[in-house]
Amino acid sequence: MSAELDQLCVNTIRTLAMDGVQKAKSGHPGMPMGMADAAYVLWTRFLKHNPANPDWPNRDRFVLSAGHGSMLLYSLLHLIGYDLPLEELKSFRQWGSLTPGHPEYDLAHGVETTTGPLGQGFATGVGMAIAQAFLAATFNKPDVAIFDHFVYAICSDGDLMEGVSHEAASLAGHLGLGKIIYLYDDNEISIEGSTDLTFTEDVPARFRAYGWHVQEVDGHDRDQIDAAIRVAQLETERPSLIVCHTHIGYGSPNKQDTAASHGAPLGEEEVQLTKEELDWSYKRPFTVPKQALEVFRQAVDAGKQAQAEWDKTFEQYEKAYPEEAALLEALWAGDLPEGWTDALPTFTPDDGPLATRKASGAVLNAIASKLPTLIGGSADLAPSTNTLLKGYGDFQKETPAGRNLRFGVREHAMGSILNGMALYGGLLPYGATFFVFSDYMRPAVRLAALMEQPVIYVWTHDSVWIGEDGPTHQPIEHLAAVRAIPNLVVIRPADANETAAAWRVALERREGPTALVLTRQSLPIFVETKRNYADTVARGAYVLVDSSGVPSLILIATGSEVSVALGARDLLAEKGIAVRVVSMPSWELFEAQSDEYKASVLPPQVTARLAIEAGVSLGWHKYVGPEGDVMCLDHFGASAPYKVLMEEWGFTPEAVAKRALKLLE
């Protein structure tokens, strides 16, 4: 390959990016222009993938963590032969196009993950590398390797400033994830100007401190880049960072090396000047020179060949290890092993009282053997969140087949890593922390919901009833805050049986994440919750205990407040009041039911409704209506034993019954 042809190819990426942003009248041209050399080397000389079959399991993963440079990714995908026609690049950032402003997970067209919120891609890639290491350790055999690819990413100054990247980098270094090769676009420019304004740390030293292998190259010297990637591939014990010193907006006579090329079109005139500077002889925008395209499109045949070889390997594997192969294929299809639900425990009142976090731990351990890729862990709270899979070992550098992840006190990275694991495929990933710290991982939860990934969150210590730890650890606004996230299903079970049902819903849900919101304190187990999960938790809300006739009053509660509601019901029954108690573990699941079902649970004519939930009232008025009432907590908590708090704040059967009577007056 001549240097001249290489240069033409690189400039094809640059001009497509410039033209795309210019046509859209918005976007980020500078980063694609600066990283075009490095990306070109990576994509044409190293990346092992199959444009004709983007979901080939052993493909190298590529994450554009600096998602604002999306035109770099779209240009590469188009040029290299993915199903992304040039027309799509011309409709960059337009309604209905495949080329949104920031890359959105769309594997069919080669986009491995949604990026844009900085730091997320960095940490998501770490999750992919964990997934690979686990599956390789679990399924590879001494004589045949099914998983042996790399995880590449391009990340930016912004990515490396975000705390989530620090957390993920520290963990990746600890785990020795040698398959990670990240290219850092060190262009010294962010939106406000020079990184001298705020980002002067010694990045290579920092990554070495995390245990990474670090190299520095001139990001426009393709030989240096080539050599560095080769070295990084040979480094199997440590993740690799290749610091690429680049010029943002490379080639733009007036905007190179300035923030002006970062987040806005160059302008028609500057685009022309830049093309001249780059010796680009084509007048028409979006020109792809034939000889450049030929270079890129070699990836199509190379990809087919690479997969064909792997397919052969897999056939070999299938013959030698038919069970493992069958399991892998089922996992890849997203199927859960048949009969796994038989392992789900049911509980009787005698098994209680039991905290739902403990019930959850029992469920997890009961099903672990049936679901061999159920893998997860906690942000340094395994003993408290009851999320340890007993007998399945830790996932560590020396023991990558372990199924317990030790995330450390890194909730945010945990969230993003879970996304990477879910995106990878074949796994059932879960992560746990205290509910109040869901705040720390919120940006990652949002992305799981947006990408429709089946991640499971185990959020324990779910209310002020954690007691003594006090307001810093007491969730108040968190139920409302997570219910607000579209496509996140939130389930707050009322007892151990609802917890088992919640796990079933979560594991069977493939179209998005599910949060299990669980108590620290013990709760009674109800006879009534033993019913089929499809008629109870899966409905979101259901009649737990009914009055014999038409109810005069409906008590609606979730989680630990259900037992309080039942207690109040007994008191009201003594006064001859017909009360229905509705357990409502999940608003989202309830909203998905038919109007008919909804009306059967909350008949419109029964307007005396009282909702009881230990959290902010936000949103409850929808269910209780203007003639109803809510017993919630619209203020922060306090440090004291939880039974004292219950008395003080009126979360007792007596107080609820009193409020209900007032409602009936």
Place this chain on the structure above:
Amino acid sequence: MSAELDQLCVNTIRTLAMDGVQKAKSGHPGMPMGMADAAYVLWTRFLKHNPANPDWPNRDRFVLSAGHGSMLLYSLLHLIGYDLPLEELKSFRQWGSLTPGHPEYDLAHGVETTTGPLGQGFATGVGMAIAQAFLAATFNKPDVAIFDHFVYAICSDGDLMEGVSHEAASLAGHLGLGKIIYLYDDNEISIEGSTDLTFTEDVPARFRAYGWHVQEVDGHDRDQIDAAIRVAQLETERPSLIVCHTHIGYGSPNKQDTAASHGAPLGEEEVQLTKEELDWSYKRPFTVPKQALEVFRQAVDAGKQAQAEWDKTFEQYEKAYPEEAALLEALWAGDLPEGWTDALPTFTPDDGPLATRKASGAVLNAIASKLPTLIGGSADLAPSTNTLLKGYGDFQKETPAGRNLRFGVREHAMGSILNGMALYGGLLPYGATFFVFSDYMRPAVRLAALMEQPVIYVWTHDSVWIGEDGPTHQPIEHLAAVRAIPNLVVIRPADANETAAAWRVALERREGPTALVLTRQSLPIFVETKRNYADTVARGAYVLVDSSGVPSLILIATGSEVSVALGARDLLAEKGIAVRVVSMPSWELFEAQSDEYKASVLPPQVTARLAIEAGVSLGWHKYVGPEGDVMCLDHFGASAPYKVLMEEWGFTPEAVAKRALKLLE
């Protein structure tokens, strides 16, 4: 001082901590026991403070970032002479006590900030150091220094794993905040066990990479600790980290160096065994030996003397610089300079259309000269959030009197740093980013609300109408999510005048944080919004345009949707329908109004109500009732020009009018 007496004092801290946790039957004894030596040295030999007057402005700040070790702080505060009687230590974690499970901001009793959520204290201390550097640069004179104290903290493994500490550390290193001296409790144990499980990075190397000065000491060798603090004090160009190698649960024969001493009482028996091991000869729990107390209580006189000296210095200052002194005293009292509101601009329709972020920038720059300690910045989005104070320079190492902070892409640290600045006193701190990234800073926002600190958030690009950047950057659930936080006032102004009024509300609010939620896109400016802010935005909701008679329908909208509602009103008026348009910039402010006022804006008899807001519907049913309707967005956004999105999703006057008509049927 004899080594023996020192040892007695240190063991007094240890035994109080053990006894406190034991009596409460919950808490974290291990950390106080491990850090007792270092804390003792710091508090008795270095900390310059005045127990009799905890809010002396030039006191050293001490932050217990590892807030779970709260008994360490409470023991020290009691022993050293703060108004925290021994009885309070005995009622650790009980209802109504001054000793909650995790420290809560309570300056009267010596607690500088709320900690517990890991990493927060670390970053909050950075904010305090920024505040000090700014005030020192602004008010100190060559001949007289008003501010020259240190900012100390004790932080833990958990703190240093959290991303927010990485962000804050990187920024502190960049800014060369030499007054920072942090003691790191390197005890190699976290809740799940040894830090070898997950945290094996080279912490000293990492901090050196951030530009910190790092020392390592035996955390039980008081001479080493003493010497290290002295060296750290002499280091004025870099923040200091002193790595203290300690034994968690020091002295416990069976639990030292194990996770068992981390988060649970030692148990009666182990407490006894530990006291024996420590040669503690007192039988009764909570014993404070007289000779130990005398040592600690020397701080009382020393503190009075230190403040007396400073008072003299301040008198001197007052004479030489009466204006500055008067200003400082006013600032300290939390008073805004008289007449500052005269500088607030008003806008006429001819000034528009104008994005509310731009109006906000105009307001900020109009009032900047009147409010000399209005100081803030953005997480690398200053040009987009319009938050630069023109002509006031950057806050940098060489220019600490600058009023523009360059936070970098570090939203979370920004939030915590703002808390530290607000806690420090005298400042009006604000921080800006895109609204969608409020998720990144949420844990810090929660703490501002919990601590009732007057921090101002400028969250721009407030809806899907940011358009082309797409769903990763389009807030959907964020209004609901921030409205859920108790004591956070959220204001989404409808035009430039409401924006000016919102700034006034925010700046005058002293009892908690305020969020300004502002548009990217241009909005018309209404004649009707020029009215007195007290009758409009300060009310939370008000009648913007009314029908001549009783309205048949109320349109309720916030922010950019108000102009859509007004457009719909015109269309409906053509059909002879009497429509009231309510602008509702702030739910929280509206909820604080009298029932009478509320009913005047939303008369109960008018049940045909339509709410229009470009975000999730969560919570709106409270205002529209069961006969009303909502036009919201309960799904993620899409990448396209915003006017296309408005058409697609029906946020046009025509679509609103149509929906309203349906409601009236």
